[in-house]
Amino acid sequence: MGAYRTEDDYDYLFKVVLIGDSGVGKSNLLSRFTRNEFSLESKSTIGVEFATRSIQVDDKVVKAQIWDTAGQERYRAITSAYYRGAVGALLVYDVTRHVTFENVGRWLKELRDHTDANIVIMLVGNKADLRHLRAISTEDAKAFAERENTFFMETSALESLNVENAFTEVLTQIYRVVSRKALEVGDDPSALPKGQTINVGSKDDVSALKKVGCCSV
Amino acid sequence: MKNNSNHSLREEDQPKKESALSSLDSRFSQTLRNVQGLLKGRTIPGKVLLTRRSDPLDDSNLQEHSPSYHRSFSSNDAGTSDRVDKPEEVDNASKPNSTAGVNKLKSSTSNIEDTPKEVQRSTMGARATDSARLMKFSKFLSETTVILEKLRELAWSGIPPYMRPNVWRLLLGYAPPNSDRREGVLRRKRLEYLDCVSQYYDIPDTERSDDEINMLRQISVDCPRTVPDVTFFQQVQVQKSLERVLYTWAIRHPASGYVQGINDLVTPFLVVFLSEYLEGSVENWSISDLSQDKITNVEADCYWCLSKLLDGMQDHYTFAQPGIQRLVFKLKELVRRIDEPVSRHMEEQGLEFLQFAFRWFNCLLIREIPFHLVTRLWDTYLAEGDALPDFLVYIFTSFLLTWSEELQKLDFQELVMFLQHLPTQNWTDQELEMVLSRAYMWHSMFNSSPSHLAS
Numbered sequence: 031m032g033a034y035r036t037e038d039d040y041d042y043l044f045k046v047v048l049i050g051d052s053g054v055g056k057s058n059l060l061s062r063f064t065r066n067e068f069s070l071e072s073k074s075t076i077g078v079e080f081a082t083r084s085i086q087v088d089d090k091v092v093k094a095q096i097w098d099t100a101g102q103e104r105y106r107a108i109t110s111a112y113y114r115g116a117v118g119a120l121l122v123y124d125v126t127r128h129v130t131f132e133n134v135g136r137w138l139k140e141l142r143d144h145t146d147a148n149i150v151i152m153l154v155g156n157k158a159d160l161r162h163l164r165a166i167s168t169e170d171a172k173a174f175a176e177r178e179n180t181f182f183m184e185t186s187a188l189e190s191l192n193v194e195n196a197f198t199e200v201l202t203q204i205y206r207v208v209s210r211k212a213l214e215v216g217d218d219p220s221a222l223p224k225g226q227t228i229n230v231g232s233k234d235d236v237s238a239l240k241k242v243g244c245c246s247v
Numbered sequence: 248m249k250n251n252s253n254h255s256l257r258e259e260d261q262p263k264k265e266s267a268l269s270s271l272d273s274r275f276s277q278t279l280r281n282v283q284g285l286l287k288g289r290t291i292p293g294k295v296l297l298t299r300r301s302d303p304l305d306d307s308n309l310q311e312h313s314p315s316y317h318r319s320f321s322s323n324d325a326g327t328s329d330r331v332d333k334p335e336e337v338d339n340a341s342k343p344n345s346t347a348g349v350n351k352l353k354s355s356t357s358n359i360e361d362t363p364k365e366v367q368r369s370t371m372g373a374r375a376t377d378s379a380r381l382m383k384f385s386k387f388l389s390e391t392t393v394i395l396e397k398l399r400e401l402a403w404s405g406i407p408p409y410m411r412p413n414v415w416r417l418l419l420g421y422a423p424p425n426s427d428r429r430e431g432v433l434r435r436k437r438l439e440y441l442d443c444v445s446q447y448y449d450i451p452d453t454e455r456s457d458d459e460i461n462m463l464r465q466i467s468v469d470c471p472r473t474v475p476d477v478t479f480f481q482q483v484q485v486q487k488s489l490e491r492v493l494y495t496w497a498i499r500h501p502a503s504g505y506v507q508g509i510n511d512l513v514t515p516f517l518v519v520f521l522s523e524y525l526e527g528s529v530e531n532w533s534i535s536d537l538s539q540d541k542i543t544n545v546e547a548d549c550y551w552c553l554s555k556l557l558d559g560m561q562d563h564y565t566f567a568q569p570g571i572q573r574l575v576f577k578l579k580e581l582v583r584r585i586d587e588p589v590s591r592h593m594e595e596q597g598l599e600f601l602q603f604a605f606r607w608f609n610c611l612l613i614r615e616i617p618f619h620l621v622t623r624l625w626d627t628y629l630a631e632g633d634a635l636p637d638f639l640v641y642i643f644t645s646f647l648l649t650w651s652e653e654l655q656k657l658d659f660q661e662l663v664m665f666l667q668h669l670p671t672q673n674w675t676d677q678e679l680e681m682v683l684s685r686a687y688m689w690h691s692m693f694n695s696s697p698s699h700l701a702s
Contacts, residue, residue, distance in 0.1 A: 053469075073614065074469050074472055076508045076606040076610060077601070077606050080667065082660055095660065100507060105506075105507065107566065
């Protein structure tokens with residue numbers, strides 16, 4: 031059990047979802063970020079799986095509760111229930127399989143239909159280590175992210191490249207939105223009830239905060 | 248917990264005493280080399296997992312005691328196998344030729360390879376293989392018309408491994424109970440499968456619809472990650488067989504099509520039907536030792552048995568999977584009736600049953616227990632027949648409440664993570680038998696007084 035005991039001391043709890051086509055590496059991104067592990071023999075995710083990790087942002091402890099979802103379209107009826115309350119999303123495609131990038135638009139729509147308008151979204155091109163097999167250029171993906179107003183990074187769960195950055199960036203952006211919102215309503219962000227998933231609200235315009243990340247490979 | 252379940256690369260490389268084990272080691276090393284080839288020139292940070300879950304060979308204690316068990320078990324085998332399964336004698340007769348390649352391997356290693364599993368089976372083995380039971384199995388199977396009800400009752404508590412292929416085919420209604428018709432029906436069904444493969448699978452993508460292309464793509468993504476911790480399933484030919492079975496099944500069942508997790512459901516069939524041709528530990532099997540005919544027969548049996556199994560659970564895999572949702576709801580209700588404190592605790596923590604039990608129903612517990620226990624579990628599943636979906640609720644309740652005490656100490660996040668990574672890595676038949684017996688008991692209790700379940 032010890033391995034799964036989680037640190038209980040945190041200031042914010044943010045729910046983040048991992049979505050994208052089957053086989054793009056969502057589960058390995060999650061295990062890399064939460065346990066620094068990569069499995070060459072991972073099985074497909076059935077329904078949803080779950081892990082957490084806390085990071086420090088400014089002087090606050092931000093705990094991420096990350097829901098990893100099954101990629102197959104058939105499961106969306108089940109998995110979309112888990113979008114509720116999510117304040118961040120990593121939308122993952124595989125840089126070596128073009129079809130997984132083509133489907134990003136559908137995933138975005140799925141997200142926007144089921145989540146708050148202010149959700150922080152990062153487009154993630156995973157498997158960037160497979161340089162000789164690359165099918166989507168960094169520029170194309172970056173341009174797409176700009177158009178869609180999402181963050182963007184390329185990662186390799188295998189080589190542990192940018193994985194930390196991607197999650198940290200999403201969590202930091204959520205934190206900024208939340209603390210700015212709290213300031214605007216004259217509230218101390220740390221006074222928000224602990225253990226409760228924070229909603230970024232709908233009045234704020236977080237798009238001003240969004241820019242394409244510079245951390246691509 | 249993690250350390251128990253996953254052997255790191257370093258642990259796997261530890262030298263083994265028995266020379267016979269080296270063949271297994273070399274197979275593993277080959278996998279390792281393949282992987283290393285893929286990763287050549289790269290440095291990989293952190294922990295890279297290449298595991299074989301629940302490898303019985305790693306348990307040296309079991310090995311020390313194993314030979315006697317093994318001998319008694321195999322002498323039983325030899326004593327009875329001649330009297331049963333007349334229709335299969337054609338296959339049996341050709342076995343020595345077909346597996347000539349493995350025979351050498353078999354004779355030198357089977358004692359060591361087989362035995363840990365046999366010992367693990369020994370608790371239930373006492374029941375599944377005691378001579379009275381074997382006699383009964385032989386008697387039932389040799390009847391001109393097999394009486395399925397009797398066979399079900401007997402099979403419920405476990406089927407001797409060498410009889411399993413025939414018994415499963417009968418229980419699923421794939422092989423006819425009438426022995427005169429059996430061989431002919433199987434031959435026709437296997438040809439029919441071949442026809443389906445050439446009609447649906449062996450065609451260029453230009454003749455497929457977009458949906459079909461997507462489905463084939465999804466299947467080909469999933470086949471390599473089917474039971475990845477058992478090296479046998481890493482063989483490309485095995486994955487291709489899986490792909491053909493799954494795609495053909497999906498095309499012929501358009502209401503659901505392929506749903507992730509159905510790939511897992513083929514694996515018990517594959518292992519059991521291959522066991523008619525390949526001997527020893529699954530880890531040592533090589534599918535390339537088999538002729539194309541035999542592979543096709545095995546595939547066909549897998550296809551038809553998968554179809555029969557899922558015929559009883561059609562709405563488990565249609566849009567939004569209503570059948571599974573319904574059973575998850577029933578599971579929650581039954582747990583509430585049987586163990587109120589656990590039920591209350593889970594509710595207080597905001598845990599939804601769908602968050603863990605969805606996978607249980609979707610993959611019929613294959614993901615939750617060591618693979619070497621799955622076929623025994625399926626003996627009971629197939630013995631239940633049409634009543635299986637409802638009985639699953641009892642099995643899963645019993646499975647969940649194995650950890651009744653632990654669950655009550657965990658908060659929401661711990662609960663989700665615990666239930667998604669249950670500590671069953673070292674399970675033997677004993678734990679599984681306990682789950683099944685308790686399920687049986689509760690089923691008799693609650694089923695005979697349905698008002699217990701009415702809320």
